[in-house]
Amino acid sequence: MxxxxxxxxxxxxxxxxxxxxxxxxxxxxxxxxxxxxxxxxxxxxxxxxxxxxxxxxxxxxxxxxxxxxxxxxxxxxxxxxxxxxxxxxxxxTTQDKTLVHSLKAFLQHMPDQLKKMADNAVIAPMTIDGKHEMSSASFPDFKEIGTGKSPAEAKLKGILHICANCIDKEHFTSEEMSHLEQHIQSAKSSEIHGTEERILKLPKNYNEMKFDWRVRNFPVEQKFRTKLSLDGKLVAEGTGQTKRKAMTNCVKEFLRCKIGVQILxxxxxxxxxxxxxxxxxxxxxxxxxxxxxxxxxxxxxxxxxxxxxxxxxxxxxxxxxxxxxxxxxxxxxxxxxxxxxxxxxxxxxxxxxxxxxxxxxxxxxxxxxxxxxxxxxxxxxxxxxxxxxxxxxxxxxxxxxxxxxxxKVKGQWRNRINIPRLYAFMVNSWSDFIDFDTILLTEDSKKDSVGDKTDLSSESDSEQSSKEESKDTPIGDTLDTLLLENSPDTDVID
CATH class of the missing domain: 3.20.20.70 (Aldolase class I)
Incomplete structure (x- = not known):
């Protein structure tokens, strides 16, 4: 659903x-x-x-x-x-985190001439309607600009706009685009594992929404079945050998990218x-x-x-x-x-x-x-x-x-996907939930940091996942909290 x-x-x-x-x-x-x-x-x-x-x-x-x-x-x-x-x-993982990992891979592997362009970005403050304070990013030799609530957001959006237009105008060679797409598709992202050690968080954009858990024990099958409802409607189900694994699998199903079909x-x-x-x-x-x-x-x-x-x-x-x-x-x-x-x-x-x-x-x-x-x-x-x-x-x-x-490239439905344009749209969609400073670090912050934390390929999935888990602040109900609130002495039977 x-x-x-x-x-x-x-x-x-x-x-x-x-x-x-x-x-x-x-x-x-x-x-x-x-x-x-x-x-x-x-x-x-x-x-x-x-x-x-x-x-x-x-x-x-x-x-x-x-x-x-x-x-x-x-x-x-x-x-x-x-x-x-x-x-x-x-x-x-949640969609916003998936996007963040992909953006890091994109910035790391985009063509060299665009990396040089990004390094020369000019950041300036701006206001909209005399009320909203924003930042703008302009780039020498390019007419495109980026705007955002922070300098990092403005710079990232500007880079994506330029890259998208370069693809439309066929300024990249097919080899460069193939190389870029391969690295984006292979970018590592921290998955949700049904282990006892992981604390699973619901997506930030679903905070304050009323979820209802129902956990049922099936002794014959020796497993638990979990149903997650939102506003009275079933939105996900999951099974597992323990309550925790059943709830973890249920949230996996909830976070799954949904798919539909139309036949003309x-x-x-x-x-x-x-x-x-x-x-x-x-x-x-x-x-x-x-x-x-x-x-x-x-x-x-x-x-x-x-x-x-x-x-x-x-x-x-x-x-x-x-x-x-x-x-x-x-x-x-x-x-x-x-x-x-x-x-x-x-x-x-x-x-x-x-x-x-x-x-x-x-x-x-x-x-x-x-x-x-x-x-x-x-x-x-x-x-x-x-x-x-x-x-x-x-x-x-x-x-x-x-x-x-x-x-799509040149805005034509018959063409292949213009990845930077897709990313620019999704950055705009998720802008309230993304920390842009973690994606686009300034050169000074890169030098101050110990190693390049934006290079996911230098770390294993488990190492990267544990680091992110330790620095994350709670953004929703964790499974531990849900288990405490929804696991009475006898299982809830729906």
Whole structure:
């Protein structure tokens, strides 16, 4: 289940699967398609995104769900399983810490000419609206600047902006980019281990949220099963031979980067089947309520049939996020129904979250329309197109963002991921939870320190993990505290 924090909107990164077998654009075998999916999943995980969404965007021209062949369902299931396995194989630490480790690796291995540029950064104070004191960072011979609440944040953002633009303009050689991407993907991060010695902390952005633990003992199976609920909804489960290990595994599941699927066009039943088979967390559904005309022809509303199908296949744990007045469509037939009224109807019909978009892929949604929808419903509202680093502050009322085009080279969804641009967006998303001074040390502080603590490759995972554990200050309920509060003499039976 994808959890929406009240402290920051979640970020969902798009994986646009290469054209699948059976489609006109298919040129690659499934082995290569899955390898590309795997690589993008790892890049997103290293960037600290909250979730990824796998979509058959390259399968042009699209078929409606009723005409879709079984080969698409089979291939999308395999692609989703590949992405899920890639995410599971890269640690269980919190997203903000994962991003910090990746940023350190990026700064250490970026091309030499950019390292020299970073050393010559000019830091200056600045104010916004005469109230908020900020810092800016400018760089000789580059027009890009970085801004932040601290000099370190401003400098880091400036470096990422310059690197992203250099990639768009093809100033890096393919060898340099390959070298950089390899080091980022292999950057070490401290995983959560289910050992008795480790104290596990819940993520900082979930502080003050009401969690409810239920631990049940199964004597026959000789293990404990733990359920973690938030505001009355089950968000994670875990099992283990002891209470502590069961709770640790439960938190691992909670911290897992979530994954969803969308199958174009309007193949919502097929997406649910894929999500059920692959163990995914959510689907993105088109045409949930109110019929409309799309590129592929007339699309009928499907809410009643779709949610009954979800119930029939015992998949109620899979969330259904639904587009309203979706992009690439004409809505003249429902022109007398406002977007806000459509949102209310979708909530009434059982949507788990609403998606507001612009008129086409990469086109901005109207911020006022987003605010209007948020004010009318009590379920999450996501912005599903056109979100970028320049306009993201216009959508602060939203619960999350689905981002694809902005993360790609030159802002084109067909291209590969522009890693520095992705990092810049995620730095902005996690800025309130990151200590930028630990990422970008000044030359003076490097000389004063004993060794280079930012070079993770010089230390083992256990050494780095123990050092971080000793210097961390409590940022949430620890398992020890939870065990004391939630472990009476007899096990709690739910």
């Amino acid at each position: 994808l959890i929406f924090s009240k402290f920051r909107p979640v970020v969902i990164g798009m994986i646009h699967v290469p054209a699948l077998p059976g489609t006109p654009g298919n040129k690659l075998p499934m082995e290569i398609i899955c390898e590309r999916v795997r690589q993008e999943a790892i890049v997103y995980k290293r960037a600290g995104v909250d979730s990824i969404l796998v979509e058959n965007m390259h399968d042009l021209p699209y078929l409606q769900g009723k005409d879709l062949g079984p080969e698409t369902v089979a291939c999308m299931t395999r692609a989703c399983l590949t992405a899920k396995e890639a995410l599971q194989g890269h640690g269980h 066009a309007g193949a919502n039943h097929q997406a649910l089947a894929v999500a059920k088979a692959a163990g995914l967390d959510f689907i993105r559904a088109e045409g949930f309520i109110y019929s409309h005309v799309a590129d592929e022809g007339w699309m009928d509303a499907c809410a009643g049939a779709l949610l009954r199908y979800r119930s029939n296949i015992h998949a109620k744990q899979i969330q259904v996020f639904t587009d309203i007045k979706k992009k690439h469509s004409a809505h003249a037939v429902t022109s007398d129904v406002s977007l806000a009224e459509t949102a209310v109807a979708a909530e009434l019909f059982g949507s788990d979250g609403l998606i507001v978009t612009g008129t086409a892929t990469g086109m901005e949604a109207d911020p006022e329309e987003v605010k209007g929808v948020v004010s009318k419903v009590n379920i999450p509202v996501l912005v599903g197109s056109g979100v970028n680093l320049q306009n993201v502050d216009n959508y602060k009322d939203a619960s999350g963002y689905i981002v694809g085009s902005h993360f």
